[in-house]
Amino acid sequence: TGVQTCALPILSNMSVFTSLLNNIFAVERRARTPDAQGGWQISYQSLAPITGRLRPASSVEILKAQQELRKISHVFYCVEGEDIARGDRITGDDVTVDIMAIREPSRADHHLEIDTLEVQTEVSEDGGS
Secondary structure, eight states, rough: OOOOOOSSSSOOHHHHHTTTOEEEEEEEEEEEEEOSSSSSSEEEEEOEEEEEEEEEEOHHHHHHHTTOOOOOSSHHHHHHOOOOOOOOOOEETTEEEEEEEEEEETTTSSEEEEEEEOOEEEEOTOOOO
């Protein structure tokens, strides 16, 4: 006649979320150095790698971004508090993307949703032109 309790552990929302972060990503921050001709050289400096998840943006997300005059190709997820900023570049899963915008949807120091745009790498030919 007593109340029975379930013996299975209840996972918190955070542990469920972190279980979905399935890859390690390299993070690079853009650095500008003067080129002695009035311009700048852009290079990227490596930061600590982070655990995250990268997925292609849905057609709805792409259309919404276009309406806001933005371009996105993927959405990246990571825990809140990672050293990541707009303009950084992340690489993983054989894809390199530039960070376009960062959101914290829960407003509870939980996780970040990051709009990104895939970087198309140029393949050079060994033979020259």
